[in-house]
Amino acid sequence: MKVGFIGLGNMGAPMAANLAKAGHAVTGFDVAAPCPEGVAPAASAPEAAAGQEVVITMLPNGEILRSVAAEIIPAMDRGAVFLDCSTVDVDSARAVAGQAQAAGILPLDAPVSGGVVGAEAGTLTFMAGGSDAAFATAEPLFEVMGQKAVPCGPSGNGQAAKICNNMILGVTMIATCEAFALADKLGLDRQKMYDVVSTSSGYSWTMNAYTPAPGIGANSPADNGYKPGFAAELMLKDLRLSQQAAEAVDADTPTGQAATALYERFVESEGGAGKDFSAMLPRFEKRGRG
Ligand code: NAD
Numbered sequence: 620m621k622v623g624f625i626g627l628g629n630m631g632a633p634m635a636a637n638l639a640k641a642g643h644a645v646t647g648f649d650v651a652a653p654c655p656e657g658v659a660p661a662a663s664a665p666e667a668a669a670g671q672e673v674v675i676t677m678l679p680n681g682e683i684l685r686s687v688a689a690e691i692i693p694a695m696d697r698g699a700v701f702l703d704c705s706t707v708d709v710d711s712a713r714a715v716a717g718q719a720q721a722a723g724i725l726p727l728d729a730p731v732s733g734g735v736v737g738a739e740a741g742t743l744t745f746m747a748g749g750s751d752a753a754f755a756t757a758e759p760l761f762e763v764m765g766q767k768a769v770p771c772g773p774s775g776n777g778q779a780a781k782i783c784n785n786m787i788l789g790v791t792m793i794a795t796c797e798a799f800a801l802a803d804k805l806g807l808d809r810q811k812m813y814d815v816v817s818t819s820s821g822y823s824w825t826m827n828a829y830t831p832a833p834g835i836g837a838n839s840p841a842d843n844g845y846k847p848g849f850a851a852e853l854m855l856k857d858l859r860l861s862q863q864a865a866e867a868v869d870a871d872t873p874t875g876q877a878a879t880a881l882y883e884r885f886v887e888s889e890g891g892a893g894k895d896f897s898a899m900l901p902r903f904e905k906r907g908r909g
Contacts, residue, residue: 624638626676628679633655633738635647636657637763645659648660667691672699672700679705692722701725702729702753707730716774716775726753729748729761729768741766743766748772748775785861788854791825792854809835813835847895
């Protein structure tokens with residue numbers, strides 16, 4: 620397929636490279652990053668978008684997505700698919716989808732989970748919002764870049780699924796870390812704690828697959844000095860999006876709100892920036908109730 624790819628950062632570059640490796644004709648553009656091997660460089664976003672069957676964006680946030688969309692929608696062919704894989708607020712996803720539709724373009728918001736490792740290995744999970752026709756066009760590209768793509772309903776629902784998932788992830792990581800820190804103070808060995816919880820009703824992805832305690836359970840960033848992995852600031856970004864969305868629809872999300880406040884403090888004033896989001900455990904270890 621003829622593919623335009625805009626936003627060739629940590630995630631976009633390996634995703635675009637995998638598409639090129641699989642034989643798709645990929646043209647790329649980024650304001651700062653170079654094109655990866657196999658991707659033809661364009662001089663601007665509209666140039667990368669013109670004449671393509673699918674245009675993929677992988678950008679930092681909703682504001683940048685809106686500005687890139689305003690540039691590329693007029694340049695795109697009618698009937699082409701505008702596939703946004705960035706994590707953005709639901710409002711921006713829906714606004715951009717509306718503009719694309721008005722121009723005869725098929726929008727699909729499909730944020731990912733799986734991180735840089737998944738982007739490199741082609742094992743991302745996509746959660747997609749948009750029409751069946753847009754999903755069907757994008758499916759062969761999802762197969763190259765990922766292991767799973769789930770259609771979630773109309774435009775914006777991919778982003779909704781992503782922020783709900785990551786709100787659970789942030790909350791359960793905090794719960795897992797505070798429980799380990801409590802166990803320490805109660806004199807319960809971490810390995811015993813893991814052996815019980817990982818096979819009991821407290822089990823979770825954070826406990827079983829991403830164990831935040833070094834040397835215990837799954838091999839994870841905790842075993843590598845809490846080098847990300849999934850950086851605490853990216854967790855904070857997604858938690859903030861969850862609270863922005865919750866406010867917009869008047870949803871009561873008290874633990875999501877508490878997790879957002881904790882990650883905010885962790886990143887902004889407790890040295891958490893640049894660390895994996897599981898570094899909440901050493902944070903709790905050092906603290907008392909005060
Ligand atoms: P990144 O900052 O490495 O990449 C973003 C790229 O967009 C940069 O190279 C930047 O130069 C480019 N860019 C910015 N403005 C632009 C413009 N106007 N035109 C063209 N290019 C522009 O970020 P990333 O880690 O690749 O993340 C991209 C998206 O994926 C984000 O929305 C992020 O939340 C999401 N995401 C990231 C991860 C992760 O682990 N890194 C995991 C899941 C989802």
